[in-house]
Amino acid sequence: TADKERLAPWSIRVVDVASGIGKEVWKSGSGEMDSFSRLPMGENQLQWAAGDRIVFGSEKDGWAHLYSISSNGGAVTALTPGNYEVENVTWAPDRSFMIVASNARDINHRHLWKVSVTGEQLQLTQGDSIEMYPVLVSGGKQVAFLEATAKTPLLPYIGSADAKGARPLATQTPQANFPSSQLVEPEQVTFKAADGMEIHGQLFKPKNISGRAPGVVFMHGGPIRQMLPTWHYSYYYHNSYAMNQYLASRGYVVLSVNYRSGIGYGRAFREAKHRGPRGASEYQDVVAAGKYLRSRSDVDGKRIGLWGGSYGGYLTAMGLAHGTVPVGYGRALKARSRVFADQRGGQMEIAGAFDSW
Template sequence: MSRRLFFRLWLAFVGLALAHPGAAAASDPLAEALALPTAGSLTGAADVPVFGWVENAAGVRNIWVGARGQPARRLTAHTQDDGLQLYDLAFSRDGSSLAFVAGGDEEYPDEESLPNPAARAEAPAQQVFIVPVAGGAPLLIGRGHSPVFSPDGQRLAFTRRGEVWLWSRSGQAQSLVKVDGRITSLAWSPDGARLLLSESRGEHSYVALLDAGDGRLRYLDPGLGHSTDPVFSPDGHEVAFIRYLSPPQGAAHDVGTYWSIRVVDVASGRARSLWAAPAGRGGRYAGTRSRNLFWSRDGHILFPWERTGWMHVYAIDAARGGEPRALTSGAFEVETFLLGGDRTSLVYAANDGDIDRRRIWRRPIAGGPAVRLGGRDSTMLFYPTVAGDSVGAIATDVARPAHAVLLDERASPLGRAPAAQGFIAPEAVTFRAADGMESHGQFFRGRGEGRRPALVYIHGGPRRQMVLGFHPSRYYSNGYIMNQQLAARGYHVLVVNYRSGTGYGLAFRDAPDTGREGASEYRDILAAGRWLEARADVDPARVGAWGGSWGGYLTALALARDSDLFASGVDFHGVHSMLRPVPNNLSPEAQERARQLQWASSPLGAIDRWRSPVLLIHGDDDRNVDFAQSLVLARELSARGIPYRELVFPNERHSFFRHDSWLQSLRATMDFLDQTLMRRQPLQ
């Protein structure tokens, strides 16, 4: 080869590497899939069909906007995997401005100690910004969260650690009032004169009205229990809200009435009970994953109820009350719902007709058939969102993670929607535990021939349902990617939707003796392991388990109770001791029995039977599961000579904020399972 030809080839190679940085490196399917952009926090403008969402691409979060017939545009310019969360998106009604929050923790927004997963010299503050949708630099409004524009778009209310702040385009933000509890559900009255809010004080909460002019606060019909989901009537003259009590420890499920809908006249403060749930199914309050009370333009209040044993939406006349009318019905669950842009129709997401997937429908409140939105292909649709006369959603399928779509004749992407390469369609399966409970799962068939290792994947929550494709949550999207990669390496993987999860009705979600009251959901995990063990293409000596949070708890329980079946496991931030204070409505003897049951339901309660190796993964700034849960388990494993490995992330939260933390965790999981199950090598 001549020197000139060599030089030309070398230049071509360098040019290819610069244009495609990963081209010269070895392919890393796990890293490539984890780096795919995922969308969340979809919101819409009230009067125009403009949508906004947060995109996370390899840990770099940015806000995008899009609409029918217009290319999506990025409104922020973040470039680092720094763990800085973006959330609480809120448009002005005309769609010209978008407020959002950067920094802090969306799940725990009022904490004094702010997350700092990138270990900066100072933790990033939790700050409210406004950005022009037409383009321009974001404007810092102040510290806080939960921003909401006034109807005319000239003012912005937000909250910070029990205070309500008000910003005006003609001045700086000012504090209006400070309360003792945490403020949620902040909303403006239709005339822009008042703010409505719910104030949580731990074991009880109130609904209050705040005068936006002079800061006077007035509590509406305060009572015992929780008052939540307040909503104005269309004319602003009344407020409705849900009031509920938590049932006492040990109460039978078919007795007691624990919740009602209250209506208060704003001018006089007079309150009335519009409706109270009767005893029996649905007598205990349970909401959906979104707002749970809406007041339609034609005078109906919409709310969720499980009277039939399934979560459905009901309507009741706001003036006359009476018997609620079911707007949805059947052997399926409504996951989220809202009013259509005309405020006379219901839009909802449910697993109607396909219990392990999600679709979106719309139907008139006054009556008429439900119409499915977004076409009839295999795309799953979550979290319907209204913008003007349009409906958007978060969509996923087998190969494409969460992305924003417009629901027209089909689910048309509003922004980027790249697909993962080589992903297989998981298979829907069912199996029964020893006590007869049927569970659903998704089976990822491992590549290759002959007997191979197998894994049970256990989701967290436990109020969750895994689906037949990418999950809209980034946490479970990453779990789905990992299960696909494990299958590609030859593992069979069975994802278990165990009892106490959602999607399969009230009896399944509220199954007896779960958690601290007996860990009955573990029977479904054991059944899943036995289901895999019995397959002719599974090596019964190489069955393992992995999962996070409640799934980490059940993984640890599997290893502690049944090391003869579960030969290895990976426990992401799991609970290992279920001991907690016992309610004081029980006698001293009953309290002691309850504590003994908590211990028997704990992995530590069976630690002397634990033999299998485990990988423990935890961030030490976890606010959902105390880091001490992994510390105490490591001590007990060490004392018994049980082999384990550890991966700890200083300053990380429960659902790791940094992409690199996820990548390290899943690579370590792959290596650990390859060593202990695929190759059956002892830990060094």
């Protein structure tokens, strides 16, 4: 199948520059999860660390994680084990530790952790906010980052690299006329697709809702993305979040769907079988989202629409064409039909924001 054709076992080698002699210190397995994949930590997917250790990213356990190994080879230490993914990484000047952003302990948020090259961890942020793009300053003693909540867009903060607690750097948080009080806090919901796959989403409910309101299903682009119950860290999806808030303010119940092929839920979810042009297995998640809205007592099942951009626009068009999603209207933004033949997920041309994936 197309998936098996993309198997890419890999290894790490250390080479002496003077002699040109190298040796293999680690080798991946040959299975699908062992295959090399471009991970969201970017250039930090392979780094030389303190104590002559090599830190590398791998999905060998099914999730995007960091591992370390001696430059002489030997046992591998899992630095970030668990059912979550590491996204941003910034290194201390002495290369003894990193600050990482991940969805550990809360799969639909992003928080910051201090992780040493020997495996010790310290959680620096928590709660209903997200924190992204950490940068170590003051010789590694402080960390600056961006934080957002359901009602406040990304703003710069700074805190200690050794303890919880941070203060805002912005003088106005946010500008005085920003309509924070009019925004809703999305509810995190889950539902099952027809094949049993659990799907996560965020539900935007109008304030003071009474009776049955019209519903809208939103599908992000990519598809290697994840929508969050806060203002998004990507400019493109920051605007999508604003649109969902606007629709809620106009009386719509909006369900933002993290359908399969997206990030945050492991490699098997991101590289779901028969995804994209190979069968669009993610389409059944859109069908399930429509059925979930129709089942709610606060939604008028006869008035459900779809909207999405880029790959989400493609899924919107599928929903209208197939007629299997219980909707009456759809809006596709920047939907394209040209497929990159060499793209891993068979995804459509991206006509929006690019990120580290």
